[in-house]
Amino acid sequence: MQTKILLDEEQIPKKWYNVQADLPSPLDPPLHPQTHKPVGPADLSAIFPMELIRQEVTTDRYVDIPEEVREVFRLYRPSPLYRAHRLEKALKTPAKIYYKWEGVSPAGSHKTNTSIPQAYYNMKAGIERIATETGAGQWGSAMSFATMLYDLECTVYMVRSSYTQKPYRKSMMQVWGAECIPSPSTKTKSGQAVLAKDPDTPGALGIAISEAVEDAASHSNTNYALGSVLNHVCLHQTVIGLECREQLASVDAYPDVVIGCVGGGSNFAGISFPFAGDKLVGKHKDVDILGVEPASCPSLTKGLYTYDFGDEAGYTPLMKMFTLGHDFVPPSMHAGGLRYHGDSPIVSRLVHDGVMRAVAYHQSEVFEAAQTFARAEGIIVAPETSHAVKGAIDEALACKKTGEEKTILFNCTGHGNFDMSAYDAFYSGNLVDYEYPDRLIKEALGRIPKIA
Amino acid sequence: MQTKILLDEEQIPKKWYNVQADLPSPLDPPLHPQTHKPVGPADLSAIFPMELIRQEVTTDRYVDIPEEVREVFRLYRPSPLYRAHRLEKALKTPAKIYYKWEGVSPAGSHKTNTSIPQAYYNMKAGIERIATETGAGQWGSAMSFATMLYDLECTVYMVRSSYTQKPYRKSMMQVWGAECIPSPSTKTKSGQAVLAKDPDTPGALGIAISEAVEDAASHSNTNYALGSVLNHVCLHQTVIGLECREQLASVDAYPDVVIGCVGGGSNFAGISFPFAGDKLVGKHKDVDILGVEPASCPSLTKGLYTYDFGDEAGYTPLMKMFTLGHDFVPPSMHAGGLRYHGDSPIVSRLVHDGVMRAVAYHQSEVFEAAQTFARAEGIIVAPETSHAVKGAIDEALACKKTGEEKTILFNCTGHGNFDMSAYDAFYSGNLVDYEYPDRLIKEALGRIPKIA
Numbered sequence: 004m005q006t007k008i009l010l011d012e013e014q015i016p017k018k019w020y021n022v023q024a025d026l027p028s029p030l031d032p033p034l035h036p037q038t039h040k041p042v043g044p045a046d047l048s049a050i051f052p053m054e055l056i057r058q059e060v061t062t063d064r065y066v067d068i069p070e071e072v073r074e075v076f077r078l079y080r081p082s083p084l085y086r087a088h089r090l091e092k093a094l095k096t097p098a099k100i101y102y103k104w105e106g107v108s109p110a111g112s113h114k115t116n117t118s119i120p121q122a123y124y125n126m127k128a129g130i131e132r133i134a135t136e137t138g139a140g141q142w143g144s145a146m147s148f149a150t151m152l153y154d155l156e157c158t159v160y161m162v163r164s165s166y167t168q169k170p171y172r173k174s175m176m177q178v179w180g181a182e183c184i185p186s187p188s189t190k191t192k193s194g195q196a197v198l199a200k201d202p203d204t205p206g207a208l209g210i211a212i213s214e215a216v217e218d219a220a221s222h223s224n225t226n227y228a229l230g231s232v233l234n235h236v237c238l239h240q241t242v243i244g245l246e247c248r249e250q251l252a253s254v255d256a257y258p259d260v261v262i263g264c265v266g267g268g269s270n271f272a273g274i275s276f277p278f279a280g281d282k283l284v285g286k287h288k289d290v291d292i293l294g295v296e297p298a299s300c301p302s303l304t305k306g307l308y309t310y311d312f313g314d315e316a317g318y319t320p321l322m323k324m325f326t327l328g329h330d331f332v333p334p335s336m337h338a339g340g341l342r343y344h345g346d347s348p349i350v351s352r353l354v355h356d357g358v359m360r361a362v363a364y365h366q367s368e369v370f371e372a373a374q375t376f377a378r379a380e381g382i383i384v385a386p387e388t389s390h391a392v393k394g395a396i397d398e399a400l401a402c403k404k405t406g407e408e409k410t411i412l413f414n415c416t417g418h419g420n421f422d423m424s425a426y427d428a429f430y431s432g433n434l435v436d437y438e439y440p441d442r443l444i445k446e447a448l449g450r451i452p453k454i455a
Numbered sequence: 456m457q458t459k460i461l462l463d464e465e466q467i468p469k470k471w472y473n474v475q476a477d478l479p480s481p482l483d484p485p486l487h488p489q490t491h492k493p494v495g496p497a498d499l500s501a502i503f504p505m506e507l508i509r510q511e512v513t514t515d516r517y518v519d520i521p522e523e524v525r526e527v528f529r530l531y532r533p534s535p536l537y538r539a540h541r542l543e544k545a546l547k548t549p550a551k552i553y554y555k556w557e558g559v560s561p562a563g564s565h566k567t568n569t570s571i572p573q574a575y576y577n578m579k580a581g582i583e584r585i586a587t588e589t590g591a592g593q594w595g596s597a598m599s600f601a602t603m604l605y606d607l608e609c610t611v612y613m614v615r616s617s618y619t620q621k622p623y624r625k626s627m628m629q630v631w632g633a634e635c636i637p638s639p640s641t642k643t644k645s646g647q648a649v650l651a652k653d654p655d656t657p658g659a660l661g662i663a664i665s666e667a668v669e670d671a672a673s674h675s676n677t678n679y680a681l682g683s684v685l686n687h688v689c690l691h692q693t694v695i696g697l698e699c700r701e702q703l704a705s706v707d708a709y710p711d712v713v714i715g716c717v718g719g720g721s722n723f724a725g726i727s728f729p730f731a732g733d734k735l736v737g738k739h740k741d742v743d744i745l746g747v748e749p750a751s752c753p754s755l756t757k758g759l760y761t762y763d764f765g766d767e768a769g770y771t772p773l774m775k776m777f778t779l780g781h782d783f784v785p786p787s788m789h790a791g792g793l794r795y796h797g798d799s800p801i802v803s804r805l806v807h808d809g810v811m812r813a814v815a816y817h818q819s820e821v822f823e824a825a826q827t828f829a830r831a832e833g834i835i836v837a838p839e840t841s842h843a844v845k846g847a848i849d850e851a852l853a854c855k856k857t858g859e860e861k862t863i864l865f866n867c868t869g870h871g872n873f874d875m876s877a878y879d880a881f882y883s884g885n886l887v888d889y890e891y892p893d894r895l896i897k898e899a900l901g902r903i904p905k906i907a
Contacts, residue, residue, distance in 0.1 A: 006529035009461055077458035078541075078833050089530075107559065109833030111872070151830055171875035177882055178829050377630050378603055381530050381561030420563070420872035423623035430629055 052128035112417030114145030136211030139339030140172025142230030147181035164205035231267025240273025268347030328447030504580035564869030566597030588663030591791030592624025594682030599633035616657035683719025692725025720799030755813035780899030
């Protein structure tokens with residue numbers, strides 16, 4: 004009973020897949036935060052290198068992965084695809100469950116798939132420092148690792164609630180030479196403004212993004228880097244899905260269901276876009292693509308599909324996406340990486356068009372799923388990842404009822420070794436299943452700027 | 456530049472290699488703690504299943520690995536062998552450095568290689584609960600994982616200093632359904648005795664072993680399991696070296712130097728015994744086999760080669776080994792898994808006979824080496840593992856001086872994700888380089904029982 008499907012290093016993808024090429028109509032363009040006119044490369048060049056701006060807008064179907072980036076990928080890619088024999092047995096399901104294990108990366112999650120090329124292109128552009136934000140710390144540590152590889156400095160604004168819950172993510176960043184600051188901080192105007200209103204705020208990704216963007220925009224040697232949401236980030240993550248498709252093909256399989264957790268949407272994009280592309284061009288019309296989000300931050304399931312800012316302060320361009328409102332502060336739950344008010348514009352578009360769909364779960368039920376997974380497969384996943392696990396388990400249990408032998412693929416994005424305090428809370432009965440009152444969501448949605 | 460050398464699951468070893476078959480003369484037998492007569496199977500059967508007792512004493516060259524155990528190994532074995540291209544470049548060494556990455560196991564270290572078969576044989580023997588000890592928590596979590604697989608209960612006595620430093624190892628054990636108790640505890644007579652003498656003791660592996668043995672001996676449904684030292688544990692770990700030999704052969708290589716860190720000696724045994732066997736039978740006479748231990752617990756470099764107890768209280772048989780004295784309490788440094796007064800009898804014998812050798816390092820220099828490794832290869836290793844890293848780096852730097860292009864192989868036993876407080880101490884300058892005064896070592900050695 005083969006458990007791991009491995010590929011050779013030569014099979015690390017040579018090109019990223021760009022689903023923009025296969026959309027029936029172009030994406031709505033990002034708009035300038037003040038003028039509300041479409042932004043051009045010049046507007047973005049203050050904080051991004053030109054190659055990433057090009058990747059953000061290109062409609063080429065494939066984008067070459069630099070050989071120097073593939074060389075670093077050899078440290079952990081291709082990542083293994085597991086057949087979850089033990090989980091299937093535990094669930095007594097006729098479904099076949101596969102999971103892509105991205106926790107083998109040095110920083111412990113899929114985030115290095117984009118931090119490495121982002122650091123590379125910034126180094127090539129002569130940039131000396133990266134300012135970025137991080138939720139649970141996965142992105143901050145991935146960026147710290149990547150900037151170290153290319154001799155860049157790195158400043159990470161870490162959402163305060165996670166900074167407190169997960170102090171050892173900061174230690175990890177330190178090993179790789181980065182500086183990690185709790186956000187909101189007093190280092191930026193946007194941080195100061197939030198602290199003035201609420202000194203005890205747990206912070207939020209949208210706030211941390213404002214701080215990092217402000218830092219980058221006000222230092223000429225410094226660029227900004229985002230760990231999710233943007234098109235080029237989703238593009239970089241497609242190595243996950245491209246490898247999966249190859250690995251499944253080697254055992255004559257193709258997924259009926261593809262599942263990922265959704266915060267900003269990049270890991271979900273990464274595993275699903277190659278399959279969404281197959282669906283869009285009519286090759287596999289029936290593949291079901293499912294994003295799983297937290298019920299406490301339900302952007303895809305309760306948000307609006309409209310233009311909104313990517314950050315709290317309104318520094319970023321306006322993007323057409325599912326959003327709960329840019330100043331929505333999600334409750335301080337354990338899947339810090341999913342606490343984002345918006346979603347990737349491409350993921351949003353595909354959900355809006357019915358190519359993908361979304362569900363939301365509460366944190367106690369996803370930790371229950373994570374325990375089932377850990378006890379079957381051995382891997383203790385991150386709280387974010389446990390949302391995808393829950394989605395896969397529910398699909399497999401549905402198959403048990405119907406008798407369908409579906410092939411279920413999910414993205415096992417990262418390990419929970421830095422999240423054990425969340426498991427402690429689960430075992431001590433201290434997990435709260437926050438549900439944002441519909442009234443407050445409605446109010447936040449009402450504060451989204453109106454675009455003519 | 457290929458980085459990872461992978462094997463198929465079919466290449467998971469089918470047999471363990473037993474170096475006892477190739478020793479020029481038999482090992483000195485373990486002696487009964489009271490009578491000082493050689494112990495027989497009956498003496499051990501109160502706490503071990505018969506198959507493990509058989510494996511402890513057999514001189515068969517190979518022992519079959521049960522198919523049910525290989526089936527579980529598929530979750531993480533064969534583990535990858537890495538060529539450390541980036542570390543070689545960082546050190547500017549002509550040496551070729553390879554490391555076996557055991558951190559891919561569910562519990563994050565090599566320890567599952569023996570916890571899985573040990574739990575399996577106990578299950579087969581009808582045992583319902585395992586009592587065991589753990590230092591840094593690697594063994595305790597590995598045993599928790601394995602007992603869960605076979606529906607056994609598990610009680611882990613965790614050395615108090617590590618229990619305090621690394622609370623999340625306990626959380627990990629909880630996810631897998633085990634109970635973890637700080638040692639010394641009030642649950643056992645041996646624990647109570649130590650606490651009566653010194654209520655603030657940091658604990659030690661030797662004390663925790665006494666507690667677990669006492670627990671097992673006083674409950675008929677309960678057996679004891681040891682994570683290192685014993686012959687059958689070293690036997691189980693040889694999957695590491697057997698895979699390495701195969702992986703190196705696939706690139707036409709054979710090591711000039713084989714390196715492991717040494718606490719009880721099992722990971723070092725695991726990576727080195729197949730090569731020590733080649734050396735003993737004259738196939739590769741020059742292979743240099745190097746154990747690296749902490750200067751604060753220098754059993755191989757400053758201990759006596761003599762009979763001594765395996766535990767503090769004197770419950771275990773007397774074993775002929777290098778020892779600092781069974782009541783030696785090493786200072787509370789960060790490599791908790793190396794805080795053991797003795798060593799594997801086989802490793803001790805091979806060091807005594809000159810087949811292997813040992814060096815000792817202080818903790819600040821091994822953390823320095825771990826940082827060099829993390830910044831080159833990405834992996835943040837456990838404090839125990841960092842001793843092997845330091846040994847490998849020093850060998851590679853020696854090659855830089857001599858110009859030798861040696862092939863260096865070391866055992867990268869586990870990740871440091873649960874040890875970040877140790878890295879914090881390193882960065883804040885709070886690491887103390889304990890050196891045990893020779894006078895105290897001499898006194899502890901003086902308390903070793905005299906065997907006629």
